[in-house]
Amino acid sequence: MGLTTKQKVWWAVITVVVLVYALFPVAAIAATSFKIPSELDNGRFLPGTWSLINYEQILVGDAQSLFLSSLRNSIGISLIATAIAAVLATLAAYAIARLDFPGKRLILTTALAVSIFPVISIVTPLFNLWRTIGLYDTWPGLIIPYLSLTLPISIWILTAFFRQIPWELEQAAQVDGATTWQAFRKAIVPLAAPGVFTTALIAFFIAWNDFVYGISLTSTEAARPVPAALAFFTGASQFEEPTGSISAAAVVVTIPVVVLVLLFQRQIVAGLTQGAVKG
Template identity: 50%
Template sequence: MTAVTTADARETAVTQAPRARRPLRAGTVGLYVGIVAIAVFCLAPFYWMVVSSLKDPRAIFDNSLIPLNPTLMNYEAVFGAQNTFVFALRNSLIIAGSVMMLALVFGVFAAYAIARLQFRGKTLVLGMFLATSMFPGVAILTPLFQLFADWGWIDTYQAMIIPDISFSLPLGVWILTSFFKAMPWELEQAARVDGCTRGQAFRRVILPLAVPGVFTTAILVFISAWNEFMIANSMSQTPAAQPVTVAIAQFSGISQYDTPYGTQMAAGVIVTVPLIVLVLLFQRRIISGLTAGGVK
């Protein structure tokens, strides 16, 4: 009994003893270096934008990594020109929010039909969605402008919302289709056995479980519509409908003769920070939605 107790004590002492750290392998070090390099590459433009926004217009080209005499005059100039930037923020919020809501409504039903229903050409339909997302927008810009001009839609919200949906919807359908395919069929079948119709089973069982995928799609579609410039620059002609991307491109400097780099950088920071905060707050939901269906 004493021998057994002594052996157990030795085993416990060995288990609780601090383990010697293994030296890092060359592959692990290279992985860490690569991650740091990618992070620096992605964050460097935003850091330079913040630094440039805090510089005086006369010091904008001094190439210093830290502003020697930081100033907020560029931010004051952004909001000082008759509140046009505030109107542009409102327009972008309306356009991006409308695109997000409409893309989710159509995308959820389309993705559910592709993932759950059996019909001919299902794979072809999904491939056509992907082909639409790869179609260059500049190729349809002139026909769209002529069409919307005939309808009297130039300088209106719908002239930017409808084309944005056509490019955002394929992304949403692709993400949601993978998410719906990952759900077990037994959940829907159990709801049908309990007396639910197909619509009730979708609304009460499938849709609540699809919240992570829907949330991920909503954020990605919103960011895509928020950052769109080419169509908005062609369809909006007055501040009444111009989003922030177009308003920033048309900024003037603090004075009449200086280059508007400082105000453009300040406006870029104001527009980008909310998106960064949004992604950081919900990054786990975004990753879970993007990886849904990857592992069974």
Template identity: 50%
Template sequence: MTATALEPTTSSPTTAPPPAARRERSQPRALILVLAVVAMLVSLVPFYWLINTSLKTGGDLSSGSLYPADPSLRNYLDVLQDGDFLTALGNSAIVGVVTTALALSFASFAAYALARLKLPRKGLILGLVLSVTTFPVISIAAPMFKIWSDIGLYDTLPGLIIPKLTFALPMAIFVLTSFFREIPFELEESALIDGATPFGAFRRVILPLAVPGIATTAILVFISVWNEFLLAVTLTSTPGARTVPVAIAYFSGISEFDNPIGTISAASVLVTLPLVIVVLVFQKRIVAGLTAGAIKG
């Protein structure tokens, strides 16, 4: 055995980056963190001011104080005792749930065809579907008002569901198409080999695997329909058919001598808080739904 074989082999230790390099790398991270905190605070200021105003009563409403001098839940109690607001709340729930259910039903079939079937120019078809969302709502509000008045759908819940469904479908189709594309084709092929029909494979294999995407789409569509204002205010005229955003806009307080800003703020908090909770709970699914298929198509 040679002497050189007996010599221990030494590996060069990993060289740690110098302190100056570590500081240079940490500076962008610190800057990003600061910018994120500033953006979060700026986003929360309007919501905090809304809650602050909703807890004020009487002369305190005209003050610009950062916190209520005498916090009170009177505005919330007044809103919950207002029959028109509760009716509008129920209308929004009905329109939101029905529109979301219809959008998911139609969009699931359309998205399956665009994602799984061999269709020519699928990208063009999807682009045409998404082009519907580029139309300004204000450009069709007046014609829809005339058509709905002529056929008897004006100031009715079906008259709100149909146009809201038109604008909800493109987003639902786009999100579901991205989710369906990520499901392996082998699973569907196995079901077809085992004797399942194409619809049976869609119902028994694709839909169960796409449940997370369907849930994400339902949340996005429901929030969009719940917050829609322009069509709701154009196609309704009585409290019996108004949705929550329109009811808040017409809110005048409990009596004609009250400053309605307190009750408007309380109503806005009651309407917004459930949506905020849903977004916070399902934020990862919502982000995944918006970014699904962004890298691989």
């Protein structure tokens, strides 16, 4: 049964309201990034004079070293954390979905508890531990905490996905002489590729957007990611606000996320829906 004209109108109105609510802050930041310093506090949404001065400042100007180094850190740390989370979550989720062993529910419950545990509550002890063992202000010092953010959600998504893959495929591969590892690698992993890919993207977004760990566990440009580096932006002088430069940097670091979502939105939806529907 199709929707009536009235229902279509209501759904269209709801869609527009949600889009405006979600995209208005992004549009405001983008508009601010093109304003000159004298227009930042004039109360107008669009800039009176469109300028690239803020982008020049973060890419070739005074904020270049701070922004580009943090951008490099964010890319490297997020990619490494995502790769490790995807591999570990794939193995853990397969074991939980396929193998019968005591403590399966406890592992999933623990993963859920870790994912909802407030990050700020463990930053101080982690800060002291990292200073003691030499991981403070290093890439590994951020990659390891990022796994606590990315692994739980990755395990949950992939466990649901593996449960939808027919058990008979793996049994058939083993009947043909494949070992458990070969059956997993050659029969299961290719079928699970959409779910693994979706999970990796979600894990990347989580690591890319982290601020608490980035600001608390770094002190120099050696490992500081972009979200934390934005807090250290300054204006061209002590009397100038860095709002324009921060907005320009926010736009630049948002572009990779938007591009990834636009390019792989079908894979993301397919991966999530296949893992959520009981086969």
